[in-house]
Amino acid sequence: MDLALSDEQRMIVEMVRRFVAEEVVPLEDDLDPDADELPAELLAPLIEKTKAMGLYGLDTPPEYGGPDIDLVTRSLIAIECSQHRAGLYAPCYYAFGGARQAQMFEATEPQKEKYLYPMLAGELKAFFALSEPSGGSDPARAIQTRAVRDGDDWVLNGTKLWISGADRADYGLVFARTGGPGRGGVTCFIVETDWPGFKVRRIVHTLRSAKYATEIQLEDLRVPHENILGEEGGGFAIANDRLSRQRVPYAAECLGVAIKAHEMAVEYSQLRETFGATLSSRQGIQWMLVENEIDLRSARLLVLDAAAKADRGESFRTESAIAKLVAAEAGGRVVDRSMQIHGGLGVAKDLPLERWYREIRIRRIGEGPSEVQKHVIARDILGAGLR
Numbered sequence: 001m002d003l004a005l006s007d008e009q010r011m012i013v014e015m016v017r018r019f020v021a022e023e024v025v026p027l028e029d030d031l032d033p034d035a036d037e038l039p040a041e042l043l044a045p046l047i048e049k050t051k052a053m054g055l056y057g058l059d060t061p062p063e064y065g066g067p068d069i070d071l072v073t074r075s076l077i078a079i080e081c082s083q084h085r086a087g088l089y090a091p092c093y094y095a096f097g098g099a100r101q102a103q104m105f106e107a108t109e110p111q112k113e114k115y116l117y118p119m120l121a122g123e124l125k126a127f128f129a130l131s132e133p134s135g136g137s138d139p140a141r142a143i144q145t146r147a148v149r150d151g152d153d154w155v156l157n158g159t160k161l162w163i164s165g166a167d168r169a170d171y172g173l174v175f176a177r178t179g180g181p182g183r184g185g186v187t188c189f190i191v192e193t194d195w196p197g198f199k200v201r202r203i204v205h206t207l208r209s210a211k212y213a214t215e216i217q218l219e220d221l222r223v224p225h226e227n228i229l230g231e232e233g234g235g236f237a238i239a240n241d242r243l244s245r246q247r248v249p250y251a252a253e254c255l256g257v258a259i260k261a262h263e264m265a266v267e268y269s270q271l272r273e274t275f276g277a278t279l280s281s282r283q284g285i286q287w288m289l290v291e292n293e294i295d296l297r298s299a300r301l302l303v304l305d306a307a308a309k310a311d312r313g314e315s316f317r318t319e320s321a322i323a324k325l326v327a328a329e330a331g332g333r334v335v336d337r338s339m340q341i342h343g344g345l346g347v348a349k350d351l352p353l354e355r356w357y358r359e360i361r362i363r364r365i366g367e368g369p370s371e372v373q374k375h376v377i378a379r380d381i382l383g384a385g386l387r
């Protein structure tokens with residue numbers, strides 16, 4: 001495994017690190033500690049800067065005007081651009097653009113005209129609705145939302161739960177059952193949020209204080225047949241592809257905040273004195289820092305290994321499950337230890353640690369809980385026969 005960075009990757013990492021430290025972190029001093037969005041007048045200049053760096057729309061292919069950056073470099077960028085207060089919720093507040101619903105690149109040309117291009121231009125926002133009250137870990141079996149063909153339309157009925165950003169979106173990808181049980185019976189529909197029958201029933205408040213997850217109700221929602229994304233019955237393949245690709249930068253973001261938390265803990269331990277000596281002189285504290293270092297180095301290797309396999313065009317399903325599992329779990333431990341070293345300051349909103357502590361906890365559940373990642377890895381070890 002060769003994880004030596006190229007000169008170009010090193011230059012990009014340096015550029016993004018400077019951008020975050022000089023352009024993003026100072027803005028946050030004037031924001032609410034739980035702010036999850038930037039006012040348009042603050043975001044616009046950031047976007048101009050990422051465009052000037054050639055980094056706007058990271059995962060966007062060149063035919064759509066994007067740089068289509070490889071997954072290793074995107075992971076390195078994700079590590080850097082999560083290192084600010086809102087870094088786990090909104091890494092650099094989306095200044096780097098990107099499709100976010102990357103499966104829209106599989107859309108038909110009319111679908112692209114109507115939904116993809118405006119999304120890439122930042123004019124439309126989209127959500128992704130797979131999970132339901134009946135379960136999110138095993139959606140192929142759990143999906144109960146039904147779509148029934150009626151002439152040129154499909155009529156959707158059901159409830160979606162935990163859907164991020166549906167209250168602020170213009171359209172979304174909704175997965176519904178069009179056939180029998182299991183994977184082949186699920187279809188993906190492009191649904192507009194102002195259509196009759198679409199309702200955001202409530203915001204689901206979580207330990208993340210920003211508005212985030214929603215519950216959606218679909219009641220006799222009519223969706224034109226031409227709004228199927230991909231094939232009828234092919235929804236699950238679309239969902240899965242997205243989840244495997246997303247998992248690696250998602251893991252990298254956990255690593256990013258953990259690196260920053262550790263740096264803060266190292267610095268603080270060298271300044272703070274108790275009982276006549278610095279915290280860093282105590283073996284109890286040194287060992288916490290050592291454990292942080294080991295967690296960070298092992299998670300970084302696993303994240304970059306998964307990304308490198310994806311870039312080589314090799315199967316990386318197991319590697320991305322391992323990377324996501326280790327980065328979310330190890331990242332959580334590092335933030336926790338770093339908070340402890342800061343004492344009372346660790347839990348105060350004066351520092352970003354308490355926000356990262358809450359938000360990284362969600363990462364052990366979102367995009368597939370840790371136990372489900374273990375289930376994926378066990379299937380690889382024991383064979384596909386494992387249910």
Ligand SMILES: Cc1cc2nc3c(=O)[nH]c(=O)nc-3n(C[C@H](O)[C@H](O)[C@H](O)COP(=O)(O)OP(=O)(O)OC[C@H]3O[C@@H](n4cnc5c(N)ncnc54)[C@H](O)[C@@H]3O)c2cc1C
Pocket residue numbers: 128129130131132133134135136137138161162163164165206212213362365366367368369370371372375
């Ligand atoms: C803040 C937030 C935002 C989210 N955003 C979105 C979104 O935008 N779109 C979307 O579609 N979904 C979203 N989700 C849903 C998320 O993907 C699901 O919560 C997750 O997949 C788990 O599903 P569940 O909550 O139904 O738990 P369940 O599937 O009921 O699982 C419960 C627990 O059981 C355990 N478990 C499950 N399977 C196994 C197994 N095989 N072996 C051992 N243990 C197991 C795990 O510990 C798991 O946490 C979001 C969730 C949160 C919390």
